[in-house]
Amino acid sequence: MRTETSGVTSSRGTDRDRTPALNLVGVTKVYGKDGTEVRALNGVSVAIPRGTFTAVMGPSGSGKSTFMHCAAGLDRPTSGSTEVGGTELTRLGETALTKLRRKRIGFVFQSFNLVPSLTVRQNVELPLRLAGERIEEAWLTEVLGRVGLDGRAGHRPGELSGGQQQRVAIARALVTRPDVIFGDEPTGALDTVTAREILALLRECVDEGGQTVVMVTHDPGAASYADRVLFLADGSLAGHLDRPTAEAVAERMTRLGAWS
Template sequence: MTHDAVRLDSVTRAYGHVTALDTVSLAFPAGTFTAVMGPSGSGKSTLLQCAAGLDRPTSGSVTVGGTELTGLGERRLTLLRRERVGFVFQAFNLLPSLTAEQNVALPLRLAGRRVPADRVRQALRQVGLADRARHRPAQMSGGQQQRVALARALITRPDVLFGDEPTGALDTRTGREVLGLLRGMVDREGQTVVMVTHDPVAAAHADRVVFLVDGRVSGELTGAGADTIATRMTRLEAVPC
């Protein structure tokens, strides 16, 4: 039976008088690919940060890999993020002085864990960069750098991989290659992926698309194409505040 890799129950996140998330309840089943979309300011990034343990909800609970995050201290929360959560950003966030293999190994080194060379090479092979292991970021294209970032996020074999506009800085062809990699990891390896995007074509790679408006869930689509997703987004953006 499929279990939930991540679960949010009545999560609210307020910053002073501004409510970024308003009693959001969502489940992300293991081995699925979910895209999160919504108008600007709808709470997409806040949702991702709360689900990944990067931000604490004002109320409600978040569970990752069967562990409820609310009661965890900072040290245990940091350990959980290192071991169970992968994160890929629009900015690749690679260290320019390190090679691809050194960037990929970094999460294990920061956790004080042994770094098996074959595991690092396997992670780079997984994203099609086995021949770029000793290249530094400046020697690679944007798409190759994002692939390194993806390998780095996967090196700990996380329960869930979060992507915050992971193809936003890439050209169309390269972006689709990265999305194809994500799709393949879900289909072949059972990886769970949750991705924020503004692009209906990117969202169409997901199994389902969850829509947020004003910090609340405003429906979802399953198995939808880019045109259907774009039409739904157009309607949401046309709704007056």
């Protein structure tokens, strides 16, 4: 049975599962001071349920990157609050915030950010080693198999294709069993066919693994893999689109002035 939570479908029903994976309440971010202020986010409130795939889109300068940075604890809001899995990030000190990001937040970037001298396995293990966590062999094997790298554990990044390197980055994001995986243009450096494979893998992580994915993208085709698209304009939420198609997303973006 599928239940509705704030307009986005979720298949879980325990108390913990009803806690949003990500919750922003009145988040405002202002850069600069003394007459040079730039309001990058303006009172953004949104709750993202567990086990869903959300894309974030908007014109250049709309606040997409700031949204992700504040949501993931990479930057502190000027006002408002951000919660990941029920933990309010804005109340944490820097050390506690760093520990939380290592364990409960995964990141997949356009640049793969792999360590060239480490093997696939060592790159995937890295967040666990940095957090001082025990490495579970069965789980590591499962994660590598899930992203299609079970035969590549001993290879180094330079021996892999771009798509395979991004699979390593996704495995690294999955290995800590995070509350949320944030993707910042994760297919931006890939060719069209490989990009589709990576997006299908992220979709599979949600549908089969129960993962929560929040992806910033400029590509309507990439956004069509999501359950919901959030649109930002001038630092504010400008609506959303459920069960998006690439055509519907492109039309909405045109109305926001992204490609006028």
